Amino acid sequence: LPLLGVGGMQLYRAETPGPMKDAKLTPRITETAKALWYIYLSLTIACAIAYYWAGMSWFDAIGHSFSTVAIGG
Numbered sequence: 001l002p003l004l005g006v007g008g009m010q011l012y013r014a015e016t017p018g019p020m021k022d023a024k025l026t027p028r029i030t031e032t033a034k035a036l037w038y039i040y041l042s043l044t045i046a047c048a049i050a051y052y053w054a055g056m057s058w059f060d061a062i063g064h065s066f067s068t069v070a071i072g073g
Contacts, residue, residue, distance in 0.1 A: 040069060043069045044065050044066060044069045045065075047064075047065035047068055047069055048061045048062045048064075048065035049061075051064055051065055
């Protein structure tokens with residue numbers, strides 16, 4: 001769309017309903033990314049502890065928890 005003179009922020013303002021049009025998108029994206037990072041980290045730690053309690057070594061528990069949480073199941 002650069003050939004038409006339309007940028008990303010113009011599209012964002014055109015498609016966003018309500019009073020949030022003039023607010024920048026970047027702070028909300030940063031907050032969302034932080035929240036998702038904390039959720040992922042806590043799920044990974046909880047999963048690793050559960051695997052360890054189930055009898056795995058710490059190395060195997062951490063490795064399996066990375067793959068388990070990453071695929072959502």
